[in-house]
Amino acid sequence: MHRRHVLAVCALALAAPAFAEAPALLLAKVYQPGLPLADYWVSEKYDGVRGYWDGQRLRTRGGESITPPAWFTAGWPNTALDGELWAGRGRFAQAQSTVRSQEAGDAAWRQIRFMVFDLPAHPGSFDERLPALQTTVARMGQPWVQAVAQHRVGSHEALHALLLRTVRAGGEGLMLHRGASLYRAGRSDDLIKLKTHDDAEARVVAHLPGKGKHAGKMGALLLEMPDGQRFKLGTGFSDADRTTPPPLGSWVTYRFLGTHHGGLPRFASFVRVREDMVATQ
Structure with a gap:
């Protein structure tokens, strides 16, 4: 390998942040x-x-x-x-x-x-x-x-x-x-x-295309809950959110009113991206 390339690879390795294990909270x-x-x-x-x-x-x-x-x-x-x-x-x-x-x-x-x-x-x-x-x-x-x-x-x-x-x-x-x-x-x-309402976090696994007035933009997020269940989240987004939706693998907070019998949230709406939680694919 060329010496200059070796030096560049080493520099990138030194600059890359080390993986940090989440604290046991x-x-x-x-x-x-x-x-x-x-x-x-x-x-x-x-x-x-x-x-x-x-x-x-x-x-x-x-x-x-x-x-x-x-x-x-x-x-x-x-x-x-x-x-x-x-x-x-x-x-x-x-x-x-x-x-x-x-x-x-x-x-x-x-x-x-x-x-x-x-x-x-x-x-x-x-x-x-x-x-x-x-x-x-x-x-x-x-x-x-x-x-x-x-x-x-x-x-x-x-x-x-x-x-x-x-x-x-x-x-x-x-x-x-x-x-x-x-x-x-x-x-x-x-x-x-x-709280006066329920909220929770889930991971973004897909961007679902919009229809009608949201055509060409994100229509809904497909979210995965910590227990592995998935659901569509389609309300609570601004136009900016739909144009540039939360990245795949990121975690978002959503608000909801109770759950269905199987545990999925009722009347869920988007609140914000949780940038303090590590994105995963």
Whole structure:
């Protein structure tokens, strides 16, 4: 092989990002009536980008490295922190743009807060992790790093009243965290999300052609759910979305109203592309 070609191949190999394994995160299930509310702490659900500090670097839910300015993570502990990179209520797009950009500067990152809600490496229950988390964040002494406020709620009526107040103020919803639970990866009743609507993520496997006024553009997406089931998603798109649809393999969030008997979503509509989740083919 020619020496110049060898050098070019080596340079590309050095420049290519290494594959990052996704962190083993605790994931939420959807609220169901009858939950033993006395067992849970309640907090606001922050609409941002999941951030996982592994003690050395900050990563997304999919395992990709996040590159904030050096000051943002300076002095962070060598223990894991799980939280949300958040730009404020109703500013998901701003948070996602800043976190995903390799060129976002100080001004953009000054608008981001790391809302910490768990200590994954702590061996105790959430009841025990919570004061440890609050102590850890207080010792950091950085205004852009905050421990998520957790409360007890006395009744389901009070819980839903809190949900409505949060949503009316621009919040996304609530999270319920079982106090006796250990930190374990995957979905379980240890962590519950409560919103005024259902939403979920699915992977784009095909672009289906449009008809009528959408002729020549994308008419619908064929999506694959994590359990392998597929369905067509044809509403909620702007003209720009239909002209340049989400790439094949990317993950999108969709909103829906319950499910059919087989588990497929009812009245599903497109919300956004999840750029913090690794695209797969």
